[in-house]
Amino acid sequence: MLKLGIIGTNWITQQFVEAAAETKRYELVSVYSRKLETAKAFGDKNGATQLFDDLDAFMASDTFDVVYIASPNSLHFEQAKLAIQNHKQIIVEKPAFTNQRQMQEIQTLLADYPDVHLFEAARNIHSTNFKAIQAQVAKMTRIQGASFTYMKYSSRYDAVLAGETPNIFSLKFAGGALQDLGVYTVYDAVTLFGMPEDAAYYPQLIGTQVDGKGTAMLRYPEFDVTLNFGKIANSFSSSEVYGMKDTIVIDDAGELTDIQYHDSEGAVHQLGIKADGNPMVDEANDFADVLENPKDADNQKKYDQWRQLSVNVNKLLFNLRQSGKLEFPDD
Incomplete structure (x- = not known):
């Protein structure tokens, strides 16, 4: 059983804790929050008994071996560094880090701690339906x-x-549409098609000077991919992958709950499953596979692929921000 500690007590943390429990491969034991009463409230609800409001003491604790980081984006880097230095296995919410400098420093540090794994929690690419796509x-x-x-x-x-x-x-906390919902679409594109030759981002700024919504264009040698995302409006448009006469139709590029394949004869085939459960269960299981048996060749291969994907997505997110003239304090 993997002993789990968490940073963050918001809705996404609750969803991950429930997913981890559903796998029956994790046990939540430790909670960190800046306020001890917040940690206690979350711990009482979820059965965790080790509560912390001191980050150094939390990371130094031997009560857990896997840390899930779901703090504001700009805090991930320092928290992940501390976790690595304390030999914790790390699951960090996307986007893992805000720029290439941070990502490179983390990769260098990981090389000095070969026992440590770092997973970016890009839940969409771990889902049964994404694998069907x-x-x-x-x-x-x-x-x-x-x-x-x-x-x-x-x-x-x-x-x-x-x-x-x-x-x-907030710019201070590296927020905005690209960093929040846009990262799902970037992961979709990079996982399916690799890195584009060129990329441009056209953000719509809001009063806090972050992007509330935007459109990105990714140019590949033989086709283009359009990314459309935002947090200040609702879209009910499907996502699509275009073949010749055939098309994959996806209800939602982040949730991936209903996937159909329209073949060249006009017939419609259901891909994957009609997903309605906790969307984080698949990634929690994938990460547990590696952590429980890290020397297995297939697990090592999967982990290396996920790690390279994380590096590539980080680079593309940074390039898109540069294109859209969006700068964070940590840049």
């Missing part, structure tokens, strides 16, 4: 492009309109 793309005779859309109105945008600056819409 990958398999179908591999069978298609030619790919002529794709469009990925993930746009949901955030309740915290109401606070922005009221003059506040929630973390998710």
